[in-house]
Amino acid sequence: MPSHLASSRDSLVICHECDLLQRIPSAAAGSRVTCARCGNLLHRHVPDSIERALALSIAGLVLLAVANLLPFIDLSIGGAEAHTTLSTGVQALWQEGKWFLATLVLFTCIVAPLIQLSLMVYVFLPLRAGFVPALARPALRAIHHLREWNMVEVFMLGILVAAVKLAKMATIVPGIAMWSFMGMIFIIAGALASIDRQVVWNRLENLS
Amino acid sequence: MALDRGLTGCPICDQVVRVDEEHGRRELRCPRCGGTLHARKTASIGLTWALVCTALVFYVPANVLPITRVVSLGMVQEDTILSGVFYFLQTGSWYIALVIFVASIFVPLLKLVLLILLLVSVQRGSRWRPRDRTRLYRITETVGRWSMVDIYVVTILVALVNFGFLANVDAGPAAVFFAAVVIITILAARSFDPRLIWDQVESRQALQGSPGEDADRE
Ligand SMILES: [Zn+2]
Numbered sequence: 001m002p003s004h005l006a007s008s009r010d011s012l013v014i015c016h017e018c019d020l021l022q023r024i025p026s027a028a029a030g031s032r033v034t035c036a037r038c039g040n041l042l043h044r045h046v047p048d049s050i051e052r053a054l055a056l057s058i059a060g061l062v063l064l065a066v067a068n069l070l071p072f073i074d075l076s077i078g079g080a081e082a083h084t085t086l087s088t089g090v091q092a093l094w095q096e097g098k099w100f101l102a103t104l105v106l107f108t109c110i111v112a113p114l115i116q117l118s119l120m121v122y123v124f125l126p127l128r129a130g131f132v133p134a135l136a137r138p139a140l141r142a143i144h145h146l147r148e149w150n151m152v153e154v155f156m157l158g159i160l161v162a163a164v165k166l167a168k169m170a171t172i173v174p175g176i177a178m179w180s181f182m183g184m185i186f187i188i189a190g191a192l193a194s195i196d197r198q199v200v201w202n203r204l205e206n207l208s
Numbered sequence: 209m210a211l212d213r214g215l216t217g218c219p220i221c222d223q224v225v226r227v228d229e230e231h232g233r234r235e236l237r238c239p240r241c242g243g244t245l246h247a248r249k250t251a252s253i254g255l256t257w258a259l260v261c262t263a264l265v266f267y268v269p270a271n272v273l274p275i276t277r278v279v280s281l282g283m284v285q286e287d288t289i290l291s292g293v294f295y296f297l298q299t300g301s302w303y304i305a306l307v308i309f310v311a312s313i314f315v316p317l318l319k320l321v322l323l324i325l326l327l328v329s330v331q332r333g334s335r336w337r338p339r340d341r342t343r344l345y346r347i348t349e350t351v352g353r354w355s356m357v358d359i360y361v362v363t364i365l366v367a368l369v370n371f372g373f374l375a376n377v378d379a380g381p382a383a384v385f386f387a388a389v390v391i392i393t394i395l396a397a398r399s400f401d402p403r404l405i406w407d408q409v410e411s412r413q414a415l416q417g418s419p420g421e422d423a424d425r426e
């Protein structure tokens with residue numbers, strides 16, 4: 001990034017947890033800056049932040065698509081067999097009339113990551129190319145707010161527990177979609193962690 | 209306190225924004241990202257108390273009512289969260305029993321107890337170990353999501369065990385209450401403002417000349 005990073009306004013930051021005003025040292029890439037008073041993580045310098053977040057979110061979108069389209073888990077008990085996809089559980093809950101649970105699972109495991117990944121591609125692809133897409137600022141805010149509602153890693157733990165529960169009485173075969181989903185969990189975590197706020201917002205301000 | 213200097217930080221883009229006197233502790237918008245800014249979160253203590261109490265009420269049916277209902281060859285078996293833990297203990301999967309106990313029973317209670325502790329300490333104007341209390345707040349923020357694991361287990365069981373008369377799993381009434389507890393405690397943690405902890409600490413100190421400008425690395 002060019003010299004504007006050095007401007008004094010950009011390196012001042014206020015801790016969100018203890019409200020202490022402090023200066024962020026221009027530290028080496030990859031290093032973490034924590035609050036001098038409460039230890040809160042203030043900033044992480046990420047090298048090639050935008051390029052990295054863009055590449056990872058494209059990969060994440062591909063993996064999420066595969067996870068939704070191919071068989072997720074197959075199960076067989078005696079002669080009976082069940083083939084499921086990622087959204088089978090959501091559909092079954094909906095049919096049972098448990099619309100609240102169905103919506104919650106759909107949102108936290110499929111919709112939230114899908115929106116986050118799509119918005120990252122939508123914003124970072126133009127930013128890299130040198131222009132600001134329409135509604136870039138609300139899009140970046142949405143990515144931020146969806147963080148706590150994207151619970152894919154918890155879903156993975158749920159699959160493990162369910163597998164142990166069923167393993168005593170049935171044969172469980174994980175499908176390609178499940179491996180793809182597991183990959184997506186790491187990729188989306190990496191993509192979100194690649195967002196260097198200072199770099200992204202400065203780029204946005206400079207271009208608009 | 210940045211607020212004492214008439215400044216506040218944007219939680220989304222880290223912009224330092226001037227809060228003018230009329231705004232006081234009310235809401236305004238960030239000039240850089242357009243997000244809503246709160247010098248302090250609005251009605252933080254009252255809202256957090258209300259959410260914590262609601263979650264406590266829902267916690268009871270979530271644990272007493274059945275979370276799954278298994279119908280197999282006409283036989284019905286209903287399981288609560290706790291009986292699920294015992295099932296795993298009896299079948300020898302003690303580590304899975306531990307995961308479910310921690311995620312479903314211990315974590316929601318821990319979160320509620322910690323939030324009550326923080327609320328009471330702030331309301332009493334406590335100046336006790338602000339750094340540790342901020343750390344406790346950070347715990348309530350990060351562990352809550354893991355309580356969703358039981359909801360996901362139920363979802364996967366409902367998806368996989370769907371053989372009609374032979375064997376069928378349905379979500380029980382506790383599942384909805386339990387999901388509500390998880391969501392409400394997440395909202396409660398978000399509505400609490402950790403800066404209130406530090407307001408008490410600084411309130412009696414004179415305004416400091418210079419803020420800490422050194423930031424340590426981990
Ligand atoms: Zn701090």
Ligand SMILES: [Zn+2]
Binds near residue numbers: 220222239240241
């Ligand atoms: Zn902002």
